[in-house]
Amino acid sequence: MRMLGFGDSVADCYIDTGIMYPGGNALNAAVFAKMLGADASYIGYMGDDSVGRYILETVSNRIGLEVSRCRLFHGAHGYTYVRHIQGDRIFISSNHGGIAAKHPMAISEEDKNYIKMFDWIHTSCFSFAQGALPDLSESGAFISMDFSDEFDDEMFRKCCPFIDCACISAGKMSEEKIFRISEQLFSYGCRQMVLATRGSQGAFLNIGGTILEQSPNIVKASDTMAAGDAFIAAFLYTYLGLVKDSCDFPETLTSKGIIKKKEMMEASAQIGLYKGALFASENCRRQGSFGYGKVMDSKTKENLCELILKGEG
Secondary structure, three states: OOEEEEEEEEEEEEOOOEEEEEHHHHHHHHHHHHHOOOOOEEEEEOOOHHHHHOOOOOHHHHHEEEEOOEEEEEOOOOOEEEEEEEEEEEEEEEEOOOHHHHHOOOOOOHHHHHHHOOOOEEEOOOOHHHHHHHHHHHHOEEEEEEEEOOOHHHHHHHHHHHHHEEEOOEEEEEOOOOOOOHHHHHHOOOOOEEEEEEEHOOOOEOOOOEEEEEEOOOOOOOOOHHHHHHHHHHHHHHHHHOOOOOOOOOOOOOOOOOOOOHHHHHHHHHHHHHHHHHHHHHHHHOOOOOOOEEOOOOHHHHHHHHHHOOOOO
16 A cells, blocks of 8 residues: 655654654654555655754654655744643644745645555645645545544535545544534535544544444553554554455345445444554554654754743743
């Protein structure tokens, strides 16, 4: 499977330890897909500061993502400041995407030819990539988008017609409300499924009107950063691999086992949910989204001090 993460990457700066880690929804999904066995690539707009260069070097040289179509812009890369409370991460502040906010993602003619090679493309509401969705959709790839907990009706309307899987972070949201939001996403054009990750409450999937649920694999978490991204990546990697060649069998006198494509899709989705729960719990045992932390540089610390003086840190 060829997978492309398209959009956001950030440095998650842990205030309590002074360590920063590579992260970001689109980048995390690509890294996790690579860990799971996919031929994974990443396209993002990177700051040319030490933070952006460190992230690019890490995912390229140490993890093995293909990153040849990333763009470097002069200025600060995106970063967030994070506190840790009993293993759970709490976002305190950020620079709101850094240079990525000033340069919304766009697709060139060369990019169009490149993205046609992928089976699955993942982006997010934080990627400044909404304008690129029509071109991504034309590639023929399966498109997934993480809306996190940004339940913005205008964004839903704009993005859903171009995506196959909408992902949301539902936290302790009631099942009734999750179902209502998933139906809303379908009404706006989401083409196949809505996945709601719920942390310690498990996950909820609406696949074409069929509701599937998955209990979490509870572990003693070291860090819950990117648990949802890990779940999404493992779920879709498993699901897409299983349904790749699915089809309806010809009518026969007997009907035993799985003989319809829809049945295969639902069975594959349930297995994918299990794999997602397992992979996400394993990821909670490491620090940062996927490790590779380094001490914050002086500039990042200066930015943190400014936020604290403003009362934001």
